[in-house]
Amino acid sequence: xxxTEFAIFLTIFGSIVLFGGAAALALGWAFRGGQFENFERxxxxxxxxDEPIGESTDAFPAFVRQNRSEAAL
Amino acid sequence: MxxxxxxxxxxxxxxSSSWLGLxxxxxxxxxxxxxxxxxxxVSDQPLIASxxxxxxxxxxxxxxxxxxxxxxxYQANGCMYCHSQQVRSEKFGNWWENGVMYTGADIKRGWGLxxxxxxxxxxxxxxxxxxxxxxxDLSAVGPRYSEQWQHAHLFNPRAINAWSIMPSFAFLYRxxxxxGVRLEGNQYPKLGREWTVDPGYRWRPTxxxxxxxxxxxxxxxxSTFASSPAGAGxxxxxxxxxxxQLLDFWLTTPEEGFQIIPSSDATALVAYMLRLNKTEVPxxxxxx
Amino acid sequence: MLPLAAITPQQREEAARERRAIDASCRVPVLYFCVSAxxxxxxGSALAFIASVKLHSPYFLxxxxxxxxxxxxMAHLQAVGLGxxxxxxxxxxxxxMCRLSRVELIYPRLVVFGGTLWNxxxxxxxxxxxxxxxxxxxxxxxxxxxPPFFIAGLGIVSAWTVATFRRRRExxxxxxxxxxxxxxxxxxxxxxxxxxxxxxxxxxxxxxPVVNWxxxxxxxxxxxxxxxxxxxxxxxxxxxxxxxxxxYLSIIGFWSLALFYSWAGMHHLIGGxxxxxxxxxxxxxxxxxxxxxxxxxxxxxxxxxxxxxxxxYSPALRFTVFGSITYTAVSFQGSIEALRDFSEVAHFTHYxxxxxxxxxxxxxxxxxxxxxxxxIPRLTGREWASSGLIRLxxxxxxxxITIYFVALSIGGWWQGRMLNNPNTGFxxxxxYLLPYLALRSVAGxxxxxxxxxxxxxxTANLLGWGxxxxxxxxxxxxxxxxxxxxxxxxxx
Numbered sequence: 001x002x003x004t005e006f007a008i009f010l011t012i013f014g015s016i017v018l019f020g021g022a023a024a025l026a027l028g029w030a031f032r033g034g035q036f037e038n039f040e041r042x043x044x045x046x047x048x049x050d051e052p053i054g055e056s057t058d059a060f061p062a063f064v065r066q067n068r069s070e071a072a073l
Numbered sequence: 074m075x076x077x078x079x080x081x082x083x084x085x086x087x088x089s090s091s092w093l094g095l096x097x098x099x100x101x102x103x104x105x106x107x108x109x110x111x112x113x114x115v116s117d118q119p120l121i122a123s124x125x126x127x128x129x130x131x132x133x134x135x136x137x138x139x140x141x142x143x144x145x146x147y148q149a150n151g152c153m154y155c156h157s158q159q160v161r162s163e164k165f166g167n168w169w170e171n172g173v174m175y176t177g178a179d180i181k182r183g184w185g186l187x188x189x190x191x192x193x194x195x196x197x198x199x200x201x202x203x204x205x206x207x208x209x210d211l212s213a214v215g216p217r218y219s220e221q222w223q224h225a226h227l228f229n230p231r232a233i234n235a236w237s238i239m240p241s242f243a244f245l246y247r248x249x250x251x252x253g254v255r256l257e258g259n260q261y262p263k264l265g266r267e268w269t270v271d272p273g274y275r276w277r278p279t280x281x282x283x284x285x286x287x288x289x290x291x292x293x294x295x296s297t298f299a300s301s302p303a304g305a306g307x308x309x310x311x312x313x314x315x316x317x318q319l320l321d322f323w324l325t326t327p328e329e330g331f332q333i334i335p336s337s338d339a340t341a342l343v344a345y346m347l348r349l350n351k352t353e354v355p356x357x358x359x360x361x
Numbered sequence: 362m363l364p365l366a367a368i369t370p371q372q373r374e375e376a377a378r379e380r381r382a383i384d385a386s387c388r389v390p391v392l393y394f395c396v397s398a399x400x401x402x403x404x405g406s407a408l409a410f411i412a413s414v415k416l417h418s419p420y421f422l423x424x425x426x427x428x429x430x431x432x433x434x435m436a437h438l439q440a441v442g443l444g445x446x447x448x449x450x451x452x453x454x455x456x457x458m459c460r461l462s463r464v465e466l467i468y469p470r471l472v473v474f475g476g477t478l479w480n481x482x483x484x485x486x487x488x489x490x491x492x493x494x495x496x497x498x499x500x501x502x503x504x505x506x507x508p509p510f511f512i513a514g515l516g517i518v519s520a521w522t523v524a525t526f527r528r529r530r531e532x533x534x535x536x537x538x539x540x541x542x543x544x545x546x547x548x549x550x551x552x553x554x555x556x557x558x559x560x561x562x563x564x565x566x567x568x569x570p571v572v573n574w575x576x577x578x579x580x581x582x583x584x585x586x587x588x589x590x591x592x593x594x595x596x597x598x599x600x601x602x603x604x605x606x607x608x609y610l611s612i613i614g615f616w617s618l619a620l621f622y623s624w625a626g627m628h629h630l631i632g633g634x635x636x637x638x639x640x641x642x643x644x645x646x647x648x649x650x651x652x653x654x655x656x657x658x659x660x661x662x663x664x665x666x667x668x669x670x671x672x673x674y675s676p677a678l679r680f681t682v683f684g685s686i687t688y689t690a691v692s693f694q695g696s697i698e699a700l701r702d703f704s705e706v707a708h709f710t711h712y713x714x715x716x717x718x719x720x721x722x723x724x725x726x727x728x729x730x731x732x733x734x735x736x737i738p739r740l741t742g743r744e745w746a747s748s749g750l751i752r753l754x755x756x757x758x759x760x761x762i763t764i765y766f767v768a769l770s771i772g773g774w775w776q777g778r779m780l781n782n783p784n785t786g787f788x789x790x791x792x793y794l795l796p797y798l799a800l801r802s803v804a805g806x807x808x809x810x811x812x813x814x815x816x817x818x819x820t821a822n823l824l825g826w827g828x829x830x831x832x833x834x835x836x837x838x839x840x841x842x843x844x845x846x847x848x849x850x851x852x853x
Contacts, residue, residue, distance in 0.1 A: 012642065019086055042533045043605045046599060049376040050380060058599075060676055060748040088546075096558070103636075149497075178780065178783045190634050191567045196566075204708075240430045274420055
């Protein structure tokens, strides 16, 4: 390994430590900040009263009938 | 993760790491490459393998003139998408024969004298290393073929190799009527009429056309055929099987009244390919 | 989240009204991006067909410089890689970002303007390449005068996506939004650096291919992949009415993708004249890609577990799940391909082409089709005109890409073995490859038939053919009794 390659190797290693360390710190900060509390709840944020969990929202046109509100009219 | 800033900073950091590692480091490492011979040269190194380079010319040399214009044609027509320009190490790639493993097909195929190294590409712009070998590698194609071969092959590769799937570049040539003397020179492809009448395709006359040719110039064709090696032993030149041989022979003779002239693009492209010789100088770092 | 039984009709109507208003706000730009994307997909398919046929029948359309193989090959990659892919995923990003931020798109005309700049760039790009201005830099073949259009168009769309996010009303930032935000930040950087270092202020010698593959691979990894994953992360749970399997895994998947995918790419230069450390570092990145891929695979496939029967009833789900299964497969294959021993054979062959198409088509394009099948009816207020055409599209695309992949993988692998043996002449290699190359053309025709079916459906939908939706909740296409009820959601 010549000096140039060694320098590059060292720099890469250094930056891995740097970036890895930054990532670990950020993760710790996020934990302390409560970002992970009730984390799984986030997965439910895409549902709503109109499209609740437990209802499908897509089907081939051949499988569908009049929409709900039309049926209600 | 309810903060945009976390995502932004994370995306910034992760991507910076790759930008630094895969772009900036190689850039810093390679930007100061110097042509050879350079200050580090040891005097007892053998310098020149073959060809035109001499001890006083640093290697590599930037392209200029015709060759530079030719690189542009090479680029515009996407030659790189079938032809790489890199010779890999003697240890790279393997095959077995009778239970013995061998390596280094690139060099053994004659694509170069040694592997290519960053310094060989000092003046390449763009550097067309390529990612596909539908056709052979062209890093050192220059010394492999003559100018005339290159023109004939570009005009229609199947005139040289019947199995080739390379496109015809006949659109870079013109078929012109010979007025006065036929032009002579390496830049004029010498091809039979089967390749030149319908440039880019392989031409065959219809039965009627062939009959007419026989009526008009039959005697002349027969006498050339009889004196050629192919027709030497044949006695009766009028039976059916010989007639077919006569047609095949006639198709391989050049057209009398026409000639194929390369455009400036074709001349430039061939100049570029003749100039490609990346493995000519044995660089110290290429030693394995 | 309210339990299903506790939702009153008023709540439902109110939420639906909000969702409808959001969809309506981005209707014009998103449809514009979709139509443009499909246009470029058709152009790209035609160019692909020409290039593919030329490889086994070299006399096909010979004679004109515009249609010579090399130019058509470049134009094809630009049309599908920068036309179809970029425009479809911009459509996806805008729509998903509006929906997930629960905010209406403001100044939609600005986004349309960005898309128009991109389209102008694309026209100049494809026409320029066919006329002989192509640069022969893989993925960056666009003539010198094109990048400013792309950078400006991308800048607008990207800035507006972030601006939409900043105006969000939904407190939680969903996993799809992470991916979209990151992609919208990465690509402008990636593209500008690559164009500058290769085209405008060219770096010396082999730095160019290094930057080239840093761009080429990250275009797939940090632009196409994140948005396609974002789409799958939204659609799979949404369509089957069940939250993502593990939200923790999704965060691991996201950050490991950000860190490792950006390091991959140099395996395209294995054995080439570049510093060895570079390829090694990059191969490590490729191997580490197993982490995000497995995380995403567990998440998507476990979410689907127990709901696979729904593939029969939902077109969007069918395309999306096909894409997400392919993602797992193609990523595993990609990590293995980055290994030196493997690359010694597969590099420089059609094997790589097969892999690239499995990723760009089997994964990315299929997911974009899925998204469009879900999104477009909600924007136009009309059902798709024909279930038959949707099925035709799906089966043509799915069978087409399968034939494509299998044929070129087998042919390419043996091509590589033969190339490694200097006693095997090119005549034998070419002759051996011909049937596989012909099979690729057949596969291409199948895929193109699928695209034509999709283009027909899209045109019909825009022209107003198809069952109309009159108000009501977003979910206007209620399944009939023929469809079995969906699996109950897992306990949180």
